[in-house]
Amino acid sequence: MKNAQCKKCLNKFHQKDIYTIQQFQYRKSPSYKWSVKYFVKLGITERDSFCEACMVEYSKESEKKWNESKI
Ligand SMILES: [Zn+2]
Numbered sequence: 001m002k003n004a005q006c007k008k009c010l011n012k013f014h015q016k017d018i019y020t021i022q023q024f025q026y027r028k029s030p031s032y033k034w035s036v037k038y039f040v041k042l043g044i045t046e047r048d049s050f051c052e053a054c055m056v057e058y059s060k061e062s063e064k065k066w067n068e069s070k071i
Contacts, residue, residue, distance in 0.1 A: 007044070008054040019055040022046050027059075030066035038062050 002012040021044060024035040036046070039062070050058070 004049050006051040006054055007048045008050055008058075011051060013049075013051050017052065018049040019052055020046055020049060021055075021058070023055065024059070024062075030062065034066065035062060038065060 002014055004013050004015045004018040005011070006013060006018070021035060021039050025032045027035075030038070039045070039058070044058075
């Protein structure tokens, strides 16, 4: 049963296909601390669920913002 919903695109997914921002703990930069702060500003917490496509989008967006913030 598809009982999990992506907060961004609102599509339904299987629980196992859902991602959270906690996966950003494993990327080298920006730091997870920075990522959490960035997503809080967007109204996103560690408990929100997203599909893979939306997570990839957020990953790119946040990395871009991180790079801009260093200039
Ligand atoms: Zn989505």
